[in-house]
Amino acid sequence: MERELLILGLLKAQSQHGYKINEFIEKNLGRVSNMKKATAYAILKRLAKEGYAESSPGREGNRPARFVYSITEKGEMRFKQLLREGLSSADETIPAEEISLMFLDHLPVRDVLACLTARLSKIERTLDAYRNVPKHGNGMGVDLAVSRRIRMCEANRDWLIETIDFLKKQAELDSN
């Protein structure tokens, strides 16, 4: 449902057609959502069908222009409901990476260390990317979201560094 929330939120800010929404997501929310174009179009259609949005064959400048969607009263309600649910929820699903951790004994320590080091550099890169996201300003929501993302990445990184260290020591002990 978070894709629906995202699109409703974008419509709330401004009536738009699918292409613009996709463009915005791709250019500005690339690291927030990986929603695909076809998905956005499908959701817009569904929102219209369920009365959360209205589509009108509108005109935009002198471009061809197709279906411009606007959020409805009912859609605003839906938006707030989804928002409340999202803010209250604490995702309990375990990330895929954790499953592999459970089995790490089945690989030679040397290999494990190589893998985890690769993981570490990916995290550092991601972290850098988040740190370079410019302050958003208009409303603190986006900035808060980014600050959370950074915090989680840091925790991820710190744990990894400690674990790599631990495994290295373990390996040294084993070789004696």
Added chain:
Amino acid sequence: MERELLILGLLKAQSQHGYKINEFIEKNLGRVSNMKKATAYAILKRLAKEGYAESSPGREGNRPARFVYSITEKGEMRFKQLLREGLSSADETIPAEEISLMFLDHLPVRDVLACLTARLSKIERTLDAYRNVPKHGNGMGVDLAVSRRIRMCEANRDWLIETIDFLKKQAELDSN
């Protein structure tokens, strides 16, 4: 693919039939995987079809007993490959909760605080549950996974506490 890794890992530890695997997941991995029974059966079948496991209509004690699956040579390879991939990967997908954060300006601060407080108590409960997971001992993999889970939960919680605080102060300023 992490469900496949999980099942291969369980088969590697011991040849089993689907029911047992499902039982084990439900009883011991409830907070690690929410894989459903039908899914496990389907994956077992697929593993057999692709040569990663062999099924034999085996007997277990004096129970009816159906298809006992064993991991094959090829399956061991697959397992290690998936494991390496999993250990090297750093999941970049943004959790649903983050999306809602982006739009938090659209709700009265009072409501936001109520929602986030609800979220906080859910996290505290989850954290407690993880802390009460007994040390596993046999191989450090599981323990490491749990320690990571705890660390991530703590980061999540700490950020939330700070943010709730920040929003409260914000609300006070606004009301002056």
Added chain:
DNA sequence: TATAACATGTAACAAGTTACATGATTTC
């Protein structure tokens, strides 16, 4: 003999992705 536990599945659905189809308008 009813019911709980054992054991395996199928059919329908849901959400999303991929790859492709289509066509109009700008711009070179």
Added chain:
DNA sequence: GAAATCATGTAACTTGTTACATGTTATA
């Protein structure tokens, strides 16, 4: 007039869930 960009979709596929169907053996 070719290519880039604007604009919207469809069809097939993937992964997983839900709800149901089926049958056996142990147990109360």
